Amino acid sequence: MARLISLVIGAGFVFVLALALFFTAKDAIQNPAPESAEHEFHLHPEDIHLSSAGFFGKFDRQQLQRGFQVYKEVCAACHSLKYVSFRDLEHIGYSEAEVKAIANQWVIEQPTVNPETGEAATRKNLPSDRFPLPFANDIAARAANNNAIPPDLSLMTKARHDGSNYVHALITGYRNQPAELIEKFPGAKTPPGLHYNPYFANLNIAMPPPLTSDGQVTYSDGTKATKDQMARDVAAFLTWTAEPNLEARHAAGFAAVIFLLIFVYLAWGAYQNVWRDIKH
Amino acid sequence: MSFPWAKHYEPKQPLMRWLDEKLPMPRLVYNAIGAGYPVPRNLNYFWNFGVLAGAALVIQIVTGVVLAMHYAANAGVAFGSVESIMRDVNAGWFLRYAHANGASMFLAVVYIHIGRGLYYGSYKAPREMVWLLGVVIFLLMMATAFMGYVLPWGQMSFWGAQVITGFFSAIPLVGETIRVWLLGGFAPDNAALNRFFSLHYLLPFVIAGVIILHIWALHIPGSNNPTGVDVKGEQDTVPFHPYYTAKDGVGVGVFFLVFALLIFFSPNLLGHPDNYIEANPLSTPAHIVPEWYFLPFYAILKSFTADFILPAKLWGVVAMFGSILLLFFLPWLDSSPVRSANYRPTYRWFLLVLLIDVLVLGYVGGAEATARNVMIGQIAAAYYFAHFLIILPLVSAAEKPRPLPNSITEAVLAKHGGTSPAQTAMAG
Numbered sequence: 280m281a282r283l284i285s286l287v288i289g290a291g292f293v294f295v296l297a298l299a300l301f302f303t304a305k306d307a308i309q310n311p312a313p314e315s316a317e318h319e320f321h322l323h324p325e326d327i328h329l330s331s332a333g334f335f336g337k338f339d340r341q342q343l344q345r346g347f348q349v350y351k352e353v354c355a356a357c358h359s360l361k362y363v364s365f366r367d368l369e370h371i372g373y374s375e376a377e378v379k380a381i382a383n384q385w386v387i388e389q390p391t392v393n394p395e396t397g398e399a400a401t402r403k404n405l406p407s408d409r410f411p412l413p414f415a416n417d418i419a420a421r422a423a424n425n426n427a428i429p430p431d432l433s434l435m436t437k438a439r440h441d442g443s444n445y446v447h448a449l450i451t452g453y454r455n456q457p458a459e460l461i462e463k464f465p466g467a468k469t470p471p472g473l474h475y476n477p478y479f480a481n482l483n484i485a486m487p488p489p490l491t492s493d494g495q496v497t498y499s500d501g502t503k504a505t506k507d508q509m510a511r512d513v514a515a516f517l518t519w520t521a522e523p524n525l526e527a528r529h530a531a532g533f534a535a536v537i538f539l540l541i542f543v544y545l546a547w548g549a550y551q552n553v554w555r556d557i558k559h
Numbered sequence: 560m561s562f563p564w565a566k567h568y569e570p571k572q573p574l575m576r577w578l579d580e581k582l583p584m585p586r587l588v589y590n591a592i593g594a595g596y597p598v599p600r601n602l603n604y605f606w607n608f609g610v611l612a613g614a615a616l617v618i619q620i621v622t623g624v625v626l627a628m629h630y631a632a633n634a635g636v637a638f639g640s641v642e643s644i645m646r647d648v649n650a651g652w653f654l655r656y657a658h659a660n661g662a663s664m665f666l667a668v669v670y671i672h673i674g675r676g677l678y679y680g681s682y683k684a685p686r687e688m689v690w691l692l693g694v695v696i697f698l699l700m701m702a703t704a705f706m707g708y709v710l711p712w713g714q715m716s717f718w719g720a721q722v723i724t725g726f727f728s729a730i731p732l733v734g735e736t737i738r739v740w741l742l743g744g745f746a747p748d749n750a751a752l753n754r755f756f757s758l759h760y761l762l763p764f765v766i767a768g769v770i771i772l773h774i775w776a777l778h779i780p781g782s783n784n785p786t787g788v789d790v791k792g793e794q795d796t797v798p799f800h801p802y803y804t805a806k807d808g809v810g811v812g813v814f815f816l817v818f819a820l821l822i823f824f825s826p827n828l829l830g831h832p833d834n835y836i837e838a839n840p841l842s843t844p845a846h847i848v849p850e851w852y853f854l855p856f857y858a859i860l861k862s863f864t865a866d867f868i869l870p871a872k873l874w875g876v877v878a879m880f881g882s883i884l885l886l887f888f889l890p891w892l893d894s895s896p897v898r899s900a901n902y903r904p905t906y907r908w909f910l911l912v913l914l915i916d917v918l919v920l921g922y923v924g925g926a927e928a929t930a931r932n933v934m935i936g937q938i939a940a941a942y943y944f945a946h947f948l949i950i951l952p953l954v955s956a957a958e959k960p961r962p963l964p965n966s967i968t969e970a971v972l973a974k975h976g977g978t979s980p981a982q983t984a985m986a987g
Contacts, residue, residue, distance in 0.1 A: 281891050282952040289948025292881070295874055296941040299865035300934055307930035334824055362642045430836075434642070437827060438835035480845065521835075524645070524652045531653070532823025539819055543812035546805070553805040557797060558975050559600050 316467035320460050322477040324441055324448030329515050332443070337526055338519055340372040345498055346516025347371065349509045352496045353489050354432065355387075357424060360410040362433035363520050370523060371516075378406045387411045425472050427485030436514070436521040445478065446514040451507055452478040453488040561781045564793040566594045591774060597796035598803055599784035601971050605675040606782070606803075607810030608668050613770065614811055615665035620763050622658040623707075630710065632756035634749040637712035638837040656826040657818075662704050663829045664818050666852035669697060678910060680787050680898030685780040687890040692773040694886045696766055701853070701883075703762040706755040708850055709747070713834030718847045720747040720755070726860075729876045746840060786970045787898025788963055795967040846927065854924030855917050855943075856882060861928065862940040878940070885947050892947065895955035902961045906954050909946060916942045 330339040347368065350360070365382040369375065388401035389411050404411060413429075414420035420428045436442030456475040461468055469475045473483040490506045498504050519525070568589040570576045579586055589595045629648050631640040644651035673693070676682055682690035705723060709716045724742050728734040743750025781790060790796055797803075821828065829851055833844045849857050856879050863875035900907040916939050923936035964970035 281888070282894070282956075285888065285892050285948045285952055289944050292878060292944040292948070293941045295865065295867050296862060296937050296944075298867055299863055299871070300937040300941075302865045303930055303933050303937065307934075312930060362639070362646065367646075434835040438832050440832055442832065528652065528656075528823050528826070532819060535819040535823060536816065539812060539816045543809065543816060546808035546812045550805040550809050553801050557600060557802070558971050559602075 314463075316460055316464040317481055319463075320457065320477055320482060321480070322448070322452070324444035324478055327444055327447045327511055327514060329443055329511075329518060331515065331518055331522075331525055334529070336529060338371070339515065341500055342512050342515045343371040343519050344373070345500065345502060345509075346512035346514070346519075348496055348498065349513040350432070350516055353509075354513065355410075355413065357413055357420075357429040357486075359412045359414075359429075359431045360433050360520060361412060361431050362409070363523075364407060364409050365404060366406040367523060371519060375406070382406050382408060385411065387413055390415075425485055429486070432517055432520065434521045436518045438521075442521070443514050443518045446517055447507075447510045448478040449476060449484075450488075450490055450510040450513070452476045561778055562597050562790065562793070562796065564796075565590070565597050566798060568593075568595055591778065592804070593800045594798040596778065596781075596799040597790075597793070598782050598799050599790060599795060599967050600797045600802075601784050601786065601967050602782065602803070602806075603785055604806075604810065605671065605679075605785075607807055608672040608675060610807045611668045611810060611814045612665065612672055614814065615661060615668055616763065616766060616770070618661045619658065619665060620767075622654050622661060623760070623763065626654050626658055627760060630756075632710065632753050634712060634752050634838070637710065637752060641711045653822070656822045658707075659830065660818065660821045660826060662707060663850070663852065664814070664821070666700065666704065668814070669700065670852070673697065674914070677913075678900045678907075679783055679785060680893070680895075680900065681783040682890050683893060683898050684890065686777070686783060688776040689773060689780075690890060691887060692769055692776055694883070696769050696773060697886075698883065699762055699766045699769065703759060703766065704850065704852065706759040706762075708834075709752065709755045710759060711834060712752065712838045714836045714838055714842075714844050715831045715834040715847070717747055717838035717840065718844055719849055720751060722847055723849075724751075726876045726879075729870070729873045731873070783898065784967055785899060785901065786964055786967055787902065788965075788967055788970070791966045791968075848925050851921070851925070854922075855920035856924070858920040858924035858936045859940045859943065861924070862933065862936045864933065864937075878944070882943060885944075889947070889951075892952050893955045894952065895958060895960065897960040897963065902963055903958055904961060905958045906951075909950050909954060912942065913946050916946070 330337060330342070350358075365378055365385075368378050368381060373381065382404035385404045389404050389408050391400055391402045392398065393400040414423065417428055436446060439445045453474055453476050456469050467482070469483045473485055474487055475482060476484045490509050493503075493505045495506075496504050496509060502508060522528075568579070568586045570579050570585070575585060578584070586595075626644065629640065629644045629651065631637060641655065644655050646652075648654070676690065676693070705719070709720045720742075724738055724747065727738040727741060730737060739745060741751075742748075743754065781796075784790075831848065831850075848854070859882050860875040860879040863871050863878055865871055867874070869877075895903060895906070897903055900910055919935065919939045920943065923932050923939065926932045964973065
């Protein structure tokens with residue numbers, strides 16, 4: 280009896296699925312899915328081989344400082360870094376005094392209240408402060424940026440597939456819309472106010488090209504500030520902001536793996552020893 | 560419990576004798592996982608996964624309790640509190656990555672454990688209760704894992720909660736009311752986050768309780784083995800300790816090795832990037848996908864695209880829950896007297912197809928819903944149900960099994976070359 284019920288239920292599910300399969304196939308033949316520009320012209324970022332990538336990855340502090348400079352002089356006007364504190368910069372090689380100076384001279388001040396009147400006010404940043412938000416709220420951010428909110432960058436390299444490479448590819452990926460694209464998909468012309476970028480998911484991004492010319496920032500370590508170099512450096516910096524404990528993680532990982540290899544070897548020996556007289 | 564030749568606990572130390580009189584806890588442990596539990600001598604490495612699942616639960620509870628000390632279950636600050644754990648709490652990144660990947664390790668180990676049960680017929684008499692309790696544990700784990708994934712309050716957390724609680728709205732008439740009642744609002748928000756946190760903290764202890772019942776039920780018939788043949792005598796078994804504690808030591812070591820590689824070298828491999836974006840009810844992600852361990856079931860849900868008497872959505876939800884609930888009936892759907900698929904020449908091929916089928920469903924569950932993928936999913940989902948509800952009952956009735964060994968010991972000796980009744984007798 281139980282088996283009969285089971286056969287009936289099983290046949291029921293299979294029948295409904297066969298029906299669904301039939302309609303899916305029919306629909307696919309009658310209305311084949313239209314090709315889309317996003318599908319055909321979207322590009323995957325190429326690998327920029329950051330020093331932090333891979334098992335032995337370590338940050339290149341010189342590069343992180345250059346990346347921070349790019350963030351400060353280019354990105355920070357619109358993009359917040361709200362999970363990172365000024366004091367964290369000590370981990371990329373700035374001294375306590377330098378961090379204090381960076382915080383103190385930061386263009387955007389921290390919101391606070393006037394201790395006498397209780398009115399809204401601002402004060403200079405302290406090392407213990409998080410990086411201040413460039414816009415007071417989302418509405419202000421939209422109003423200033425053609426109705427698009429510039430996302431926070433603290434976690435950007437973890438919030439996108441292949442994030443570190445993506446940041447570099449996106450920043451350097453601006454170009455004119457290919458003629459074949461417009462020819463094939465006349466409806467997919469980049470709307471005014473947006474910018475064509477094949478690395479962006481829907482190909483049209485609201486952010487204008489942030490790096491427009493070589494030498495846009497002047498590196499103090501003598502590195503030539505080409506557009507590609509600046510994009511690499513800021514990608515490295517944002518890899519650090521997203522995963523500041525990467526080096527400690529890799530170091531602990533090596534200790535753990537070596538310990539466990541020894542453990543497995545000894546456990547294997549113990550197992551062989553215990554079972555030596557028992558066929559199994 | 561179990562066999563008459565099981566060793567008896569005889570404490571020699573006065574302190575242990577005293578303790579045994581007042582509270583025989585060491586006796587319980589001795590009989591459960593010590594020398595007092597005789598186990599078939601021929602278990603292979605697939606029998607390590609029960610212990611590994613227990614280890615994974617302990618890891619989840621320990622890391623989870625500490626994480627809960629730093630986490631704030633409030634929709635306004637939850638995402639930020641997780642980031643603060645990652646950046647400011649001592650070794651917080653380790654705790655969080657261990658907990659997030661620990662969930663994957665737990666589910667992976669349990670899937671292998673379930674697969675072993677399927678292949679070697681561990682669900683059959685006399686171990687039906689062990690299997691039923693196991694399915695209960697699996698359901699509790701799925702609920703716990705889902706609610707845990709909501710807690711960081713990222714985009715996938717929020718939209719996953721939206722989709723999963725949306726299943727209830729497929730129930731005719733009262734569905735929407737139930738959904739709103741479960742969520743405490745019209746969409747996932749603070750009320751939902753708080754109750755998910757409360758239940759996420761509660762359910763692991765319920766799981767621990769059911770695991771005790773699972774082990775209790777196991778110890779009545781004793782462990783199954785790769786031949787599926789019953790234990791005939793003392794020569795077929797070895798005491799759990801030291802034999803299987805030593806073997807489990809190797810398994811635990813390898814488990815931790817894989818776990819460490821995940822935590823320390825690719826902690827976000829199994830996660831979704833969108834969950835590093837804070838939840839935003841106004842922005843729907845391009846593809847809402849659950850964690851990898853739910854993908855096969857998600858594929859079954861998505862495969863029901865046609866209305867037939869019931870609306871397609873209800874079919875999908877019924878089928879998705881049904882795909883797990885049918886496991887409860889497995890012991891009675893399979894009428895074959897032979898447990899181990901090693902001796903079931905037809906059925907083992909269908910099991911292999913099932914394994915591939917579930918992997919295909921997993922792929923489809925995570926892939927884009929193109930017509931091609933949907934059709935693959937529909938075929939795979941149909942096989943899933945056909946396997947358990949049609950093929951298994953028919954094959955188990957029609958199949959002619961290969962001859963079974965007379966005993967576990969005979970099978971072991973055959974593997975080591977030559978088998979005769981004389982040798983079997985001598986091996987004792």
